[in-house]
Amino acid sequence: MVDLGIVTTPFFQRALLIGLMLGALMAILGVFIVLRRLSFFSDAIGHAALTGIALGLLLNVNPFLSALCYTLLVAAAIATLQHRSRLPLDTILGVFFSASVAIGVVLVQLTPGYQASLFSFLFGDILTVGTMDIVLTLIVTAVTLTILTLFGKKFISIAFNPSLAKAEGIPVALHETLFLLTLAAVIALAIKLVGVILVTALLVIPAASAHNLARSLASMFLLSVGLNVVAVIVGMLASVFLNTASGPTIILVSTAFFILSLLLRPLLARVPA
Amino acid sequence: MDAVPALAVKNVTVELGGHTIIENISFTADVGSTTAIIGPNGAGKSILLKSILRLVPKKSGTVQIFGHDHAHVRAVAPLISYVPQVVDFDSNFPLTVQGLFALRSPRLFGLSATETDRMVSLLRLVGAHHLIHQRLSLLSGGQLQRVLLAHSLMDHPQLLLLDEPAAGIDFQGQETIYPLLHRIKAEERLTLVIISHELQIVMQYADQVLCLNKEIVCAGIPHQVLTNETLQRMYGSPMGHFTEHRHG
Numbered sequence: 379m380v381d382l383g384i385v386t387t388p389f390f391q392r393a394l395l396i397g398l399m400l401g402a403l404m405a406i407l408g409v410f411i412v413l414r415r416l417s418f419f420s421d422a423i424g425h426a427a428l429t430g431i432a433l434g435l436l437l438n439v440n441p442f443l444s445a446l447c448y449t450l451l452v453a454a455a456i457a458t459l460q461h462r463s464r465l466p467l468d469t470i471l472g473v474f475f476s477a478s479v480a481i482g483v484v485l486v487q488l489t490p491g492y493q494a495s496l497f498s499f500l501f502g503d504i505l506t507v508g509t510m511d512i513v514l515t516l517i518v519t520a521v522t523l524t525i526l527t528l529f530g531k532k533f534i535s536i537a538f539n540p541s542l543a544k545a546e547g548i549p550v551a552l553h554e555t556l557f558l559l560t561l562a563a564v565i566a567l568a569i570k571l572v573g574v575i576l577v578t579a580l581l582v583i584p585a586a587s588a589h590n591l592a593r594s595l596a597s598m599f600l601l602s603v604g605l606n607v608v609a610v611i612v613g614m615l616a617s618v619f620l621n622t623a624s625g626p627t628i629i630l631v632s633t634a635f636f637i638l639s640l641l642l643r644p645l646l647a648r649v650p651a
Numbered sequence: 652m653d654a655v656p657a658l659a660v661k662n663v664t665v666e667l668g669g670h671t672i673i674e675n676i677s678f679t680a681d682v683g684s685t686t687a688i689i690g691p692n693g694a695g696k697s698i699l700l701k702s703i704l705r706l707v708p709k710k711s712g713t714v715q716i717f718g719h720d721h722a723h724v725r726a727v728a729p730l731i732s733y734v735p736q737v738v739d740f741d742s743n744f745p746l747t748v749q750g751l752f753a754l755r756s757p758r759l760f761g762l763s764a765t766e767t768d769r770m771v772s773l774l775r776l777v778g779a780h781h782l783i784h785q786r787l788s789l790l791s792g793g794q795l796q797r798v799l800l801a802h803s804l805m806d807h808p809q810l811l812l813l814d815e816p817a818a819g820i821d822f823q824g825q826e827t828i829y830p831l832l833h834r835i836k837a838e839e840r841l842t843l844v845i846i847s848h849e850l851q852i853v854m855q856y857a858d859q860v861l862c863l864n865k866e867i868v869c870a871g872i873p874h875q876v877l878t879n880e881t882l883q884r885m886y887g888s889p890m891g892h893f894t895e896h897r898h899g
Contacts, residue, residue, distance in 0.1 A: 413744060527759055535754045539740050545704045546755070547728025592745050593786065596760070
């Protein structure tokens with residue numbers, strides 16, 4: 379028998395609030411990721427967060443605070459290597475991706491008593507959010523929204539054509555680094571919601587669905603946010619009814635929206651603008 | 652005292668991957684003038700424009716734009732604009748013509764009323780105002796070139812660099828793009844630097860021509876410097892077609 383009382387409890391509502399905030403934020407960032415083709419970067423950062431979490435457990439500090447610091451460091455290192463080495467970005471990301479997972483798993487294994495919680499780091503456990511997580515989420519959300527307000531159009535100009543953006547006087551490398559750092563911060567927080575494995579899905583899938591349906595940039599942003607917010611609400615409620623993990627359930631709802639968008643895309647193409 | 656030129660390039664050399672692409676290039680473009688850069692494929696014409704814009708690093712030399720070193724981005728960026736030969740972008744990028752213009756606005760969303768008026772008048776000037784709500788990915792080569800030209804003028808630049816503006820445009824478009832540029836130059840009080848393959852156009856519209864083949868082969872007033880001898884030195888074969896039109 380499903381206990382529906384859980385939905386009315388403060389911890390569920392707190393989790394829903396965090397989910398909605400992060401879901402909306404990630405949907406906005408997801409649009410930039412899809413347009414800039416940075417899905418693999420978000421995956422690499424997501425996996426790097428595992429090492430940050432493991433370091434936090436080992437050093438006895440809030441694991442998501444340590445994940446935040448570590449992902450920022452990794453994002454800065456990737457951005458520096460991207461602009462200073464001749465290696466292609468996907469090669470740099472491949473190295474960081476593999477090394478981060480390996481270090482993270484070894485560190486978790488070295489931390490006595492924490493192996494059991496590895497599952498929650500890999501797949502998320504939003505129902506266990508604490509006060510510190512809420513404070514961190516509020517701070518990162520405020521900072522991210524400020525950055526997007528100030529520099530969002532420049533990020534889009536760079537995504538459209540980096541050479542044209544540079545010719546217009548936009549410092550491309552500086553803005554790309556700023557965007558990667560912002561993304562790293564949000565990914566570190568989203569680990570709580572959906573875990574290391576699925577964090578990219580929460581960023582990319584709603585934006586990809588919106589990309590299938592939108593005719594303008596504004597409608598792509600609105601659709602991406604709308605779809606992710608609905609996926610978080612439906613996914614969290616469904617996880618209670620089905621007694622499944624909340625993160626994967628949210629992603630499954632989001633994937634269903636993506637399949638629907640693929641089916642609708644040819645129909646929308648026939649409708650005149 | 653001489654007036655400050657719109658563009659002053661001095662002894663610029665660019666090396667890419669260990670190869671010298673352009674060597675020791677020097678020229679100036681006076682305010683309000685039209686400079687045409689001609690040369691065979693691989694002569695380094697586009698690289699010269701890109702080095703002026705700092706899109707590729709130069710090995711040596713200086714570039715000044717209205718007296719400012721081109722590295723002073725804050726001072727130089729409002730003065731200069733650029734229309735590339737080809738703009739590569741994802742064909743699924745959901746950006747409309749209006750959306751492209753909105754990216755230049757300091758506003759969070761869209762354009763102000765003044766900016767909208769400016770956009771409409773520029774699109775009307777290039778004959779593309781009917782495309783305002785069209786997605787960029789659905790435009791033809793000629794339509795996109797006109798939109799990019801209007802877009803490049805949005806912030807009232809004083810120096811406009813164009814890399815083969817007629818490339819990728821159908822014949823009818825090629826016939827109209829240069830008279831259009833000439834009209835825009837007068838209306839917007841621009842200094843133009845244009846890469847062109849069309850010698851007739853150069854003779855008709857340019858105040859000075861720069862013949863480039865990794866280094867400067869000739870420079871000066873088109874009717875004086877574009878001789879069969881210099882063209883043969885640059886292209887490596889006689890320019891019969893050009894001769895016929897020139898004397899025809």
